[in-house]
Amino acid sequence: MKHTVTAKDVAKLAGVSQSSVSRVFFEGAKVSEKTRTKIIAAAEELGYRPNEFARSLITNRTKIIGIVMKGVHNPFYPQVLKQFAAAFKKKGYSILFVHTNNDEIEAEDVETLLNYNVAGVIITDAVMALTVGEEFKKNKIPVVFFNRKLNSDEFYSVSCNNLDAGRKVAEYFFDKGVSEMAYIAGDADTSTSRDRQKGFQEVLKQKKARYRHYSSDYTYNGGFKTAMHMVAEGDLPSAIFVANDIMALGVLDALKANSIGVPGQTKVIGFDNIEMAAWPAYQLTTWEQPIDKMVHATVAYLLEEIAEYTGAAETLEVDGRLIERATT
Amino acid sequence: MKHTVTAKDVAKLAGVSQSSVSRVFFEGAKVSEKTRTKIIAAAEELGYRPNEFARSLITNRTKIIGIVMKGVHNPFYPQVLKQFAAAFKKKGYSILFVHTNNDEIEAEDVETLLNYNVAGVIITDAVMALTVGEEFKKNKIPVVFFNRKLNSDEFYSVSCNNLDAGRKVAEYFFDKGVSEMAYIAGDADTSTSRDRQKGFQEVLKQKKARYRHYSSDYTYNGGFKTAMHMVAEGDLPSAIFVANDIMALGVLDALKANSIGVPGQTKVIGFDNIEMAAWPAYQLTTWEQPIDKMVHATVAYLLEEIAEYTGAAETLEVDGRLIERATT
DNA sequence: AGCGTTTTTGCATACGTATTCAATAAAAGA
DNA sequence: TCTTTTATTGAATACGTATGCAAAAACGCT
Numbered sequence: 180m181k182h183t184v185t186a187k188d189v190a191k192l193a194g195v196s197q198s199s200v201s202r203v204f205f206e207g208a209k210v211s212e213k214t215r216t217k218i219i220a221a222a223e224e225l226g227y228r229p230n231e232f233a234r235s236l237i238t239n240r241t242k243i244i245g246i247v248m249k250g251v252h253n254p255f256y257p258q259v260l261k262q263f264a265a266a267f268k269k270k271g272y273s274i275l276f277v278h279t280n281n282d283e284i285e286a287e288d289v290e291t292l293l294n295y296n297v298a299g300v301i302i303t304d305a306v307m308a309l310t311v312g313e314e315f316k317k318n319k320i321p322v323v324f325f326n327r328k329l330n331s332d333e334f335y336s337v338s339c340n341n342l343d344a345g346r347k348v349a350e351y352f353f354d355k356g357v358s359e360m361a362y363i364a365g366d367a368d369t370s371t372s373r374d375r376q377k378g379f380q381e382v383l384k385q386k387k388a389r390y391r392h393y394s395s396d397y398t399y400n401g402g403f404k405t406a407m408h409m410v411a412e413g414d415l416p417s418a419i420f421v422a423n424d425i426m427a428l429g430v431l432d433a434l435k436a437n438s439i440g441v442p443g444q445t446k447v448i449g450f451d452n453i454e455m456a457a458w459p460a461y462q463l464t465t466w467e468q469p470i471d472k473m474v475h476a477t478v479a480y481l482l483e484e485i486a487e488y489t490g491a492a493e494t495l496e497v498d499g500r501l502i503e504r505a506t507t
Numbered sequence: 508m509k510h511t512v513t514a515k516d517v518a519k520l521a522g523v524s525q526s527s528v529s530r531v532f533f534e535g536a537k538v539s540e541k542t543r544t545k546i547i548a549a550a551e552e553l554g555y556r557p558n559e560f561a562r563s564l565i566t567n568r569t570k571i572i573g574i575v576m577k578g579v580h581n582p583f584y585p586q587v588l589k590q591f592a593a594a595f596k597k598k599g600y601s602i603l604f605v606h607t608n609n610d611e612i613e614a615e616d617v618e619t620l621l622n623y624n625v626a627g628v629i630i631t632d633a634v635m636a637l638t639v640g641e642e643f644k645k646n647k648i649p650v651v652f653f654n655r656k657l658n659s660d661e662f663y664s665v666s667c668n669n670l671d672a673g674r675k676v677a678e679y680f681f682d683k684g685v686s687e688m689a690y691i692a693g694d695a696d697t698s699t700s701r702d703r704q705k706g707f708q709e710v711l712k713q714k715k716a717r718y719r720h721y722s723s724d725y726t727y728n729g730g731f732k733t734a735m736h737m738v739a740e741g742d743l744p745s746a747i748f749v750a751n752d753i754m755a756l757g758v759l760d761a762l763k764a765n766s767i768g769v770p771g772q773t774k775v776i777g778f779d780n781i782e783m784a785a786w787p788a789y790q791l792t793t794w795e796q797p798i799d800k801m802v803h804a805t806v807a808y809l810l811e812e813i814a815e816y817t818g819a820a821e822t823l824e825v826d827g828r829l830i831e832r833a834t835t
Numbered sequence: 836a837g838c839g840t841t842t843t844t845g846c847a848t849a850c851g852t853a854t855t856c857a858a859t860a861a862a863a864g865a
Numbered sequence: 866t867c868t869t870t871t872a873t874t875g876a877a878t879a880c881g882t883a884t885g886c887a888a889a890a891a892c893g894c895t
Contacts, residue, residue: 280593
């Protein structure tokens, strides 16, 4: 028979009141050292664990962080998920994982997050309708957009400084003596792809170089197909900036399939620095996203807002750096 | 100011009792159609959402499934996570994601799962101490080991029929006219690696062929290093069965680095059929794990046990199949 | 219409904890 | 030692929901 041991049981065994037991397990409350040890002993003996639900019911707060994620196929995101899980575990928070299929987070997903009254929300690789955002604001739940920059200043967002990265990549190509270059975009409606493009394009324009644009979708197959198409077109640019690594790998494979030498005939730079970029088969030069810093900033912001909600928003952009390998 | 709208509020607006509101939102309870529509309208107007915590407090049940996962670096697992999230979302369950660093799930992780009184637990790419298992049993929480076979019949486990797969791979190699073959193991203490080895070795023994064993760790780098080592040794086997795909990719890259032709000089078969196995750069022949079936079985079992706990355990092994590509 | 039967509803209570307030114990000061 | 102040404790209550029980309403039948 299942007998959940409650604070009352512990109280009885320790010969104190339930309130005292509560005070021992609720940090910030004061109990004398004597009764504390008594209670801890009793709790230990019975295997007491405070009921998280009763707790949340009365405090109207939880120790749950909701993480909404779409791109589980891009190894960048599982990596991010892992880091968040580790960081929040340290702080005593648990992760409610919500997978969304859509670019825009679905109403159902928001429902879930609100139902569980999460302490904070991280949305990664997806965006959110404004009306939905209001819902979170109304409930004073802090939200962070991870790896997505927002137009509005309504929400905190943290991403890599994509604009700057785009510029630096272009300059790097010029330094290498290349002037014929192209950009392969990811999903067109993502800030990440747009900003990378913008910075890249800006420098090309300034140097009066021709800008060539290709659209793809942030997947390996997308990158592969786009590159195949480019090759078929003829007139291959001598350098290609690809909006993320997983696409860049597809590009490399397509080039290889066409026996096009890299970096000899054309150079390739990706974005993210996922583990696979370092594999011998690819040795992809790429722009590293400083995941650690980005995660750290996100966690710090959320914890602050959880401690005292201000609703203050900011668009944080962290500097990344170029990792030079064999494709340039 | 934050005003959470409660069932009482809805009741007042609809001119009924709180109980009736509860009955509308608790499936399985009966209310007349008339009051139901009245209540739904009122709830709609106020934006009422049942408080999941109050609910769980009284029913002593939750709609949360805990998923414990270690191997986030192996793309197989994010894929699995996604499928579980999708399957359980359909059934109205949410996912509590627990990342563990250890092969053996940590006490802290179990605490979390128990604190949230999860309805069921899925442990993937990790095992659990028996004492810990008791804790779940005591609380009548069903547990499934995913992709791990247990010695004991205390818990439900679902995995691919690794033994059979190992045999079939060996037979396949023989059919191809190969008789000199090796196995590269993953983590030695995982059932998956052991069973694959066992089946493989069994056929070799039966055909009186020499069995060669190499130990690795289920990572790309592990596979790479092991293959480098094998090449350095000289006397390369003419076929290699690698315990999972991500290692196999490392093996292929190592062979390529040594200009060893595949499948000419040696053949390679992996395990899992992760997306990358199909990439042009690899075209890895591999044994497909039927994720869909495995997930389906897991979900079905958990839902049954949640509906009515029996504690019945079973060791389910689903048949996979060989996906033939360019490395054999 | 009148009676028995079934369905629907409201009242009251319980779930396990945090927290206010008053009471008690301990400490400090004189 | 007695009084005043401070620290600790216990009793009572609230959080928002589900549910057993009894009352009320609706229904079916003659």
